[in-house]
Amino acid sequence: MSGTGAKAGRRDDIVAVALELLDAHGLPELSMRRIAGALGMQPSALYWHFPDKQTLLGAVAADVLGAPEASGPEALALDLRDRLLGRRDAAELVSSASALGHCRIPHSELLRSAALAAGADDARAAAAASAAVLYTLGWVLHAQQRSVAEALGAASPDAPEPAPYADGLELILGGL
Amino acid sequence: MSGTGAKAGRRDDIVAVALELLDAHGLPELSMRRIAGALGMQPSALYWHFPDKQTLLGAVAADVLGAPEASGPEALALDLRDRLLGRRDAAELVSSASALGHCRIPHSELLRSAALAAGADDARAAAAASAAVLYTLGWVLHAQQRSVAEALGAASPDAPEPAPYADGLELILGGL
DNA sequence: ACCTGAACACCGTTCAAGT
DNA sequence: ACCTGAACACCGTTCAAGT
Numbered sequence: 001m002s003g004t005g006a007k008a009g010r011r012d013d014i015v016a017v018a019l020e021l022l023d024a025h026g027l028p029e030l031s032m033r034r035i036a037g038a039l040g041m042q043p044s045a046l047y048w049h050f051p052d053k054q055t056l057l058g059a060v061a062a063d064v065l066g067a068p069e070a071s072g073p074e075a076l077a078l079d080l081r082d083r084l085l086g087r088r089d090a091a092e093l094v095s096s097a098s099a100l101g102h103c104r105i106p107h108s109e110l111l112r113s114a115a116l117a118a119g120a121d122d123a124r125a126a127a128a129a130s131a132a133v134l135y136t137l138g139w140v141l142h143a144q145q146r147s148v149a150e151a152l153g154a155a156s157p158d159a160p161e162p163a164p165y166a167d168g169l170e171l172i173l174g175g176l
Numbered sequence: 177m178s179g180t181g182a183k184a185g186r187r188d189d190i191v192a193v194a195l196e197l198l199d200a201h202g203l204p205e206l207s208m209r210r211i212a213g214a215l216g217m218q219p220s221a222l223y224w225h226f227p228d229k230q231t232l233l234g235a236v237a238a239d240v241l242g243a244p245e246a247s248g249p250e251a252l253a254l255d256l257r258d259r260l261l262g263r264r265d266a267a268e269l270v271s272s273a274s275a276l277g278h279c280r281i282p283h284s285e286l287l288r289s290a291a292l293a294a295g296a297d298d299a300r301a302a303a304a305a306s307a308a309v310l311y312t313l314g315w316v317l318h319a320q321q322r323s324v325a326e327a328l329g330a331a332s333p334d335a336p337e338p339a340p341y342a343d344g345l346e347l348i349l350g351g352l
Numbered sequence: 353a354c355c356t357g358a359a360c361a362c363c364g365t366t367c368a369a370g371t
Numbered sequence: 372a373c374c375t376g377a378a379c380a381c382c383g384t385t386c387a388a389g390t
Contacts, residue, residue, distance in 0.1 A: 045373075045375075100321050144275075167299060175347075
């Protein structure tokens, strides 16, 4: 599920188990000690495979993002949104891993190409791709943390309804 | 600097000192123990003023955001961007505090009103305001963590140049 | 009303040493 | 090559008790 597909190995076991723990308990509970515990090893053993926790989380984020196959700009943005929505706390994970340079979002480059193919010039394609990715990440981040906030009963009663995802995306990708 | 302006009080001292520590050492170093230490008090004393760390950070975030006075949509977006760029790690602070419901971004509502005043209908105004805020937060987040990453020498050499802020904003607010 | 002191249950990371 | 065991230097939070 992670690399370009090959002999699994201990490193991929670690990423797989981290993903399970993420789904089961969320990002705040995802500690090195818990990952190690779930694998029956010592926390220190993880440091043979990864230099630090951030790098390990980057590998998990890359797994969440996968290899998108969609080809139109809107389809790529929706693919990204759906992958993020599909896993617990994925927006926060990906957002911080990508900002820190520990994972790459393949949708970015694909979106840029798709915009070029649709006839946009270089600057316009780059702006649209970057805005679409940042908007999507932000939108899902907000949605996921909103849902955890109200699950905790801390439903701030005056919080305004977020605008629908598609409306914002349309503004960004509208001119194709 | 924080509330609507009144008798300071211990609570505002805490927020002010937290802001100084944020500027001086960054968000990862901003612990309850350090804030308390800088005030010459025990960490547990902070819990008389705030129920938990997230709430305290929410108050700090509100202080960073302030009370914007700009009135056009673009001016409001730029005001938000500049406030975030003006303080260390501010984008991450505000992004997570606002997503968790511990602070409000006043620019959101003002942007919506400004879009309405510029002739947009309700749905369009809401979409533009939300997209502009999410885009701005994401753009600055990326910029700030990029700069910390390369300060640490971890300058990922293949990281693509981010598109200029104004280009993306133009896509979102272009139709006024 | 506001704070101390001590404790609880954790963290990420390093490093010598084992196999 | 891969992992253990123990340690270091921290965390956020709770709570009885003080003034």
